[in-house]
Amino acid sequence: MPYQLENRPPDLRESMYFPEIIRGIGTITKHFLKNLFFSRDANPDILARKRGGFGHSDNVTLQYPEERAPYAPAYRGLHRLVPREDGKPRCVACYMCATICPAQCIYIEAAEYPDDPVEKYPAKFVIDELRCIVCGFCVEACPKDAIRMDSGEHTPPSYERSAQIWDEKRLLRGPPVSYQYDPWLRRGSPSIPPDKLEEMRARAKPFPTVATDEASQTPGFSVRALAAEAKDRAQAARK
Numbered sequence: 311m312p313y314q315l316e317n318r319p320p321d322l323r324e325s326m327y328f329p330e331i332i333r334g335i336g337t338i339t340k341h342f343l344k345n346l347f348f349s350r351d352a353n354p355d356i357l358a359r360k361r362g363g364f365g366h367s368d369n370v371t372l373q374y375p376e377e378r379a380p381y382a383p384a385y386r387g388l389h390r391l392v393p394r395e396d397g398k399p400r401c402v403a404c405y406m407c408a409t410i411c412p413a414q415c416i417y418i419e420a421a422e423y424p425d426d427p428v429e430k431y432p433a434k435f436v437i438d439e440l441r442c443i444v445c446g447f448c449v450e451a452c453p454k455d456a457i458r459m460d461s462g463e464h465t466p467p468s469y470e471r472s473a474q475i476w477d478e479k480r481l482l483r484g485p486p487v488s489y490q491y492d493p494w495l496r497r498g499s500p501s502i503p504p505d506k507l508e509e510m511r512a513r514a515k516p517f518p519t520v521a522t523d524e525a526s527q528t529p530g531f532s533v534r535a536l537a538a539e540a541k542d543r544a545q546a547a548r549k
């Protein structure tokens with residue numbers, strides 16, 4: 311919703327400037343004192359630390375890179391292709407993500423499973439992470455919840471541009487996801503062994519009708535979980 315700006319001439323108090331200058335100084339002083347003595351960083355890692363004694367600020371510098379700030383749950387990290395529980399990608403190579411991508415950085419080649427010609431899969435699925443503008447449109451466009459940005463990771467640095475080209479082998483990772491209306495579960499794909507099929511059906515969830523945190527984030531693969539793991543590793547390395 312756009313801001314509504316008042317386009318009116320300044321009143322007497324604003325025309326005199328001094329009251330507004332004093333009000334501004336008051337606001338700055340209030341925040342300065344609050345930060346110096348009272349407020350705590352909203353970062354859970356920092357909140358977990360012991361408070362300083364009387365007269366000591368609770369604000370502390372994050373000791374990067376040993377300590378890292380957890381990102382907000384809505385953080386869009388590096389892409390991943392979501393696997394089914396049999397390890398194959400959920401992606402059905404429909405090209406919707408590649409079509410909507412404003413940076414045109416997704417390349418897909420579709421193929422058919424030899425033992426299940428009804429279902430397509432991406433024989434090639436490539437994302438150029440250097441061209442990606444991290445808009446998340448591909449995630450929203452996907453009708454199969456087959457691509458997510460819930461990894462909580464940056465694209466790792468590299469010396470070669472070619473290392474930023476992520477193919478299906480690197481992208482396919484993370485916990486699997488199954489929904490009750492997945493076509494391969496409903497009709498029983500011949501590419502899935504019968505006992506595995508029953509297990510996948512039992513674990514399948516209803517497809518979410520509205521976007522929620524639960525739908526956009528995989529439990530156990532969350533930003534906070536990754537940050538906690540990184541913190542544990544850093545603490546173990548210091549011992």
Ligand code: SF4
Pocket residue numbers: 407410411412413414415416437441442443444445446447448449
């Ligand atoms: S996040 Fe945006 S730019 Fe990046 S691959 Fe997805 S649609 Fe393209």
Ligand code: SF4
Pocket residue numbers: 400401402403404405406407408418451452453454455456457
């Ligand atoms: S990731 Fe989703 S939108 Fe992209 S091709 Fe696969 S199924 Fe279609």
